[in-house]
Amino acid sequence: MADSTAHLLILDDDTDVAYAARMLLRRRHAAVSTLDDPARLDALLRADAPDLVLLDLNFTPGRVDGAEGLAVLDRLQALARPPAVIVLTAYADVPLAVEALKRGAADFITKPWDNARLVAAVDNALARRTASAAPPSSLMPELMGDSAPMRELKSMIASVAPTEANVMVLGENGVGKELVARAIHHASRRAAGTFLAVDMGALPESTFESELFGHRKGSFTDARADRSGRFQAARGGTLFLDEIGNMALPPQAKLLTALERREVTPIGADRPEPIDVRIVSATNLEEARLFDPCVFRPDLLFRLNTIVLRVPPLRARRDDVPGLLHHYLSLYEGQYGRPVRELAGGALERLCAWDWPGNVRALRHACERAVILGAQPEYRFEDFGLAAPALAQAPAQASAPALAREDGDFKLGALERETIAAALDKAKGNISLAARMLGLSRAALYRKLGKHGI
Template sequence: MAGEGKPFWRCIVIDDDQDILLSARLLLRDLFEEVPTFQAPEEAMAAIEGDGADVVLLDANFGRGATNAAEGFHWLGEILARDPQAVVVMITAHGGVNIAVEAMKRGATDFVSKPWSNERLLATVRTAASLRTSRQAAVTERKRAVAISAPAAGGETPLLGRSAPMRRVYSLIERAAPTEANVLILGENGTGKELVARELHRRSRRGDNVLVSVDLGAVAENLFESELFGHVKGAFTDARADRIGRLQAAHGGTLFLDEIGNLPLHLQPKLLTALEQRQVVPVGANKPVPIDVRVVAATNLPPDRLADESRFRQDLLFRLNTVEIELPPLRERREDIPLLVDHFVALYAKKYGKPARDVPGPVMAALAAYDWPGNVRALRHAAERAVILAGDGAFTVEDFSLARNVASRTAPVTPTPAAASGDLNLERAERQIVEAALKKHAYNISLAAAELGLTRASLYRRMEKHGL
């Protein structure tokens, strides 16, 4: 990290002339925290591999009488082989324009000529160091995007089902995936919309690139533009550095916009403009950045509500739903329930070190007859609880908590114990009301939020606040 009062951390200088090394170190010490110098390029390589550098100043010639820069080009290649993001400024002899041009073709960022102007050298090195900072930030953001888009270890579940409704889904995925068409996935919560998005990406020509997921239901309105389009340093109070947005992070890959139906109406034109023009303007910037993304969106809103112009812009809808895939709820493909139950029971038995065992026929029949208001997600959680809580004998219906789930579908949100007992502490009352709504809807966030009159993002914040 840069030292106090110095904008950059480390500049490595490589030159066989000791006087050049001394001059560079004295000149650059106010710009960098460290300015290590080397006469032997071999020694510098170890320093570059070990601690790295913001900038490397590299002489073009080392041997006595050498003028063709062959050694400099060799060591330039060695540096870039060790660090492809390295920023190298070549030091050339006076008038060595051809050598400077060739060096930049080979990956050098800039050049300075001997004898140099101190002002010219400082300006060149400062610009080069800023470029290195920008490159590192871009790499960090891309890695962050990959981390965000990747499923948790062991948490990925394949699309499972042999029913006619699922066969239709597979057929649509197979036909749509290889194209560049935008896809809109419809379905209730817990039906597996993100799994479909991942499968579309995996089978597409962009499958080797990043899939970036954005839950629009969890993005605060005041952060929408910064989150999707990025921002430049100083754009607002907390913008301490440039940051690329999700659209730019997905460049060359797929952008998955989950809960697109929760995007407020007044923000929809901004997303539409970015998708139509295929470019974004980061907050605080005045220059557009081109983007190349394929958009897969998902929503739990039914088609009739999506068609409501007062809720969702139709021109944005037309942009998103070139291909439309509707996922069936689990109650409409009951024949898939045994397959899913067996899969999740085996998965969690392995995860928790439990013995493998089958689900008895009567228990499986009860599971297949249940409506599963939370769909596959609820079934998965029920299977996990059963594996954890079941005794040593065979599974029972009670192990899957179906009775509690059935009761929770119809139970009203009763007055909280705090309010009923005369306890008017607002914090405790809020916690108990939120908890009651979550239990009523089997922790379905969208339904609980609607019951409470909150947005999903607001409910998430209250859950985090109260440790729920």
């Protein structure tokens, strides 16, 4: 049944292409118009602004740079209520389509298209446009904060999520990169499918292929039954490759092959299996190091970073700190059955001024500590355990941290805290690397970070 409320515009100089798209879409949408010359677009916009535009990238014969279509996209994006835009492109123009996504397009369709794919893309783009009228924070409740950096991040997620483009999420430890990945999944066409997270930094090279690609019974000593890998388990959904920057170069090559061929071969199998997953990856590695071929393969990076989202650290969005404090204090008050308490005078200002080197994760741990240990009618700054690490104040020439108080008692807790802080500093905040240096699992290190309020 046609939908009479949405107006669709097909802007393409190929009349056969425009006619085919119009006939297909009129089955579901009553108002579908066509236009073959972008010079006449202004007149159409004054008469009846469309809700969605199917936009070709080239109009002048012989032009293949896409500049004409991108210029039209920019004009549409400048409107007070921009339409959703789906780019129509030849397969060879996919890099241009990616540029269009960065400028605000909702999706891209390659010619010749699959009818079901085009209809689904139109329906999804219209649904996202309707939803975008609501505040972004209401669409992504898992991403708390309404500061300008967070609004910009949520807007980018809303634009990128409905597409199939691979996304790389960059940010420091504790900023919420996995939450961003989940928000992308929940706002995508794969939302009904599986979201599967894999800590790539924790996968030993010896089991890398088995974990990701699966294996057949008897293919090695402990292979007692067939096992699906993560790529197969996430079929139809999103595969989140966390800590991607911690992978060694050999497994990077194997991952690249799987992404290039869109298939994996389980260990012991005699034929490959196709994969159907969207890849979202994340790393806390400094962006400049990602471009070092000794650290990360450039061809793999090209496959993973079609779209790059940078998650701001908490110190860059201090306006969000009061709301985050209220949320986590309330959460742990309920969890531990503690009375509701307010922040003492001056405590909020000091907490907002704190740099939060561990970002939201550190704030959450600090709130849990305050709820458990705070003994006053109000929360004081001291309840949050945010004293500067003693290591930062130690003389550079000191051979070891101070271990004893004046009464001669040894401070094992202080030594552990300083050792962890030193490892984190040496690892430049990389949790997986710091855990290996300390001989701990990531989970054990996280518990100790919470214990010491780091």
